[in-house]
Amino acid sequence: MRLSRYFLPVLRETPAEAQIASHRLMLRAGMLRQEAAGIYAWLPLGHRVLRKVERIVREEMDRAGAIELLMPTLQLADLWRESGRYDDYGAEMLRITDRHQRELLFGPTNEEMITEIFRAYIRSYRDLPKNLYHIQWKFRDEQRPRFGVLRGREFLMKDAYSFDLDVGQGRAAYNRMFVAYLRAFARMGLKAIPMKAESGPIGGELSHEFIVLAKTGESAVFLDRRMLDLPIPGDDLDYDGDLAGLVDAWTCHYAATDDVHDAARYERETAAEDRMSARGIEVGQTFFFGDKYSAPMKATVSGPDGVDRAVQMGSYGVGISRLVGAIIEASHDDAGIIWPEPVAPFGVEILNLRPGDAAVDAACDESYGALTAAGKEPLLDDTGERPGGKFATADLIGLPWQLIIGPRGLAEGSVELKRRATGERRSLPLDDALRAICG
């Protein structure tokens, strides 16, 4: 992409509304525009990151055997009356009335709807297990939206729902999602630690929150620091195998958010030198809640014995839009964002320090072509802005590489290559720089 043709409205000054780093940087980097409290338009740069996060989550869901569908944002109130949650949910649920005075709601989650879909088609244990998911915008009318996309009212969420014949198979389904989450967050460059959690309005007894450690996190967390070094399951993981051992390895150490923290247990189970307190941002949560929805909503299947029984269910959420903010909280400096490569909006920024200079233009065009062909998604700053401004913008939007091409270096046959994460810069011939980027 050529910056001169792109839409990247960067702000030199920090908008007064933004308090925390990710919100401030998303506004300054031209990723996001607030349209109302907790409701945002995703500008092109932000949208690219959102899509990359979404893609990683989708790939890991598919790999774990989940099946994608798409449910609507609006749901009938009657559906929620079946589970009893219509009245329980309170003012956080945005209620809407259509022209026929039918009561609708903007979905804050989809347990009821997926259960309704499941029960309409699935009758036999032979059709189990099933895990259905979608990636859709949700709305929760927070009393106090804040922190930009970390706590918006409208947010993009992946939510998956598992259906199994019995508790044992339900647990196995839970384990598959648990492991898929470890992989998905790690692929985004995040350390996400599963922690024992309250299940809140979703219900159930077995639940984990996946918490990204970041200095500016919303809640205090306490954990065994040995969890930070646990290995992430590799591409060769067999989701049809028994994952219980893997899940045990990730849940046998103490890790809890402050709302469920048990100081006495913490001290009993964790050696003093392994105790670690930090701050964290929740980016996903898994629930196993059995027949909480399937029983009242009569989602039953016939078992091998011919007897109908309510299916065992779990649900598994990932805050896609929230993750974009969480990644920035975990990875930025005073100059701007530092994107992990897998979620960077573009792979490399080429800075043309002197548009109009034939040699510089030619070197930039050559680089742009080569990097595009190599799938590196280059962003070429070919604008008339002065070099200082280009450097500042490049650091702000934080692409992993900066390829700096100007007349001074080119006269000596070299360009400059900068690694955003480390700040390391070196001068080298263009071909070598391109090779280094393409790795």
Next chain:
RNA sequence: CGGAGUGUGGCUCAGUCUGGUAGAGCACCGCGUUCGGGACGCGGGGGUCGCAGGUUCGAAUCCUGCCACUCCGACCA
């Protein structure tokens, strides 16, 4: 939902106390000089001062009501 604030050009803000016909910096447009870490000169465009009433000869400024947004707390993916 309690408490505290803020709404003035695209952004950051001054002006409000003490009423007199709207400013600065940045950004934007034109010309020129510049050009490797947010340049400079000259010229220029852009604002029903959140909205609605009211007081007054006159309201960004005073009064009343409303709306929006932000922060602290409670709450929450």
